[in-house]
Amino acid sequence: MSIGEYFDFVLTRTEDMYNIVQYEGHGSFWLVFFIGIVFGGIIQYTRVDKFEKIAGFAMGKDTIIPKMLFLAIGITSIALYFEIKMGYASYHVKPMILSGLIIGGIIFGIGMAIMGKCPGTGPISIAEGRVDVAVGAVGGIFAGWLFTKYYDSIFKPLMGDSYGKETLVTISGDSTTLWVLAYGIALIVIAIIIPKMELFDEGDLERLEKEERPDIIAQREHEEFEIVK
Secondary structure, X not given: OOHHHHHHHHHHHHHHHHXXXXXXXXXXXXXXXXXXXXXXXXXXXXXXXXXXXXXXXXXOOOOHHHHHHHHHHHHHHHHHHHHHHOOXXXXXXXXXXXXXXXXXXXXXXXXXXXXXXXXXXXXXXXXXXXXXXXXXXXXXXXXXXXXHHOHHHHHHHHXXXXXXXXXXXXXXXXXXXXXXXXXXXXXXXXXXXXXXXXXXXXXXXXOOOHHHOHHHHHHHOOOOOOEOO
């Protein structure tokens, strides 16, 4: 597959995604566009697109990302389940390919730790003018082309067998609602009990009132405080 064919493939898949949104009754393109703007605004306001948040999570020094993820997945798991039961959404379940998930997860995690970004926060950082993230995005596009070009010969054998499209809903029988509620609530509880740890840069500190700034508090109490440069 040439570079040109790859970009044609990407554009076709992107168009298919828009068609799914528009023709399956889940809302117009503009509704999804508006939701995306709100999502980006929340990410930027909470500053979880900052390098120190994701890289700090990988180093065990910042727990804002895991707290947010557990809380978001817990709430969304319950909300999506009931949305689907009421006919406002539908499942698009992917098969569980265990070897591919393990290998891909390791590569994905390494990339997140190095870049300090994920596919959701990366475009937001690019919009803020982060050149390093833009370079990383170009690398990601090139990696996608390599994966597509050599999928049959290299990557498909590495991915291993498919274990089907089983979900909690399909295996829990008549007690599905109970299991979904238990799963969602468990994740929300985990988000609450994870100890809060944060790394700060100058931008984070400037948003706080003087009496709330941890660097000033640490200086007053003769404690060490790390500021990310």
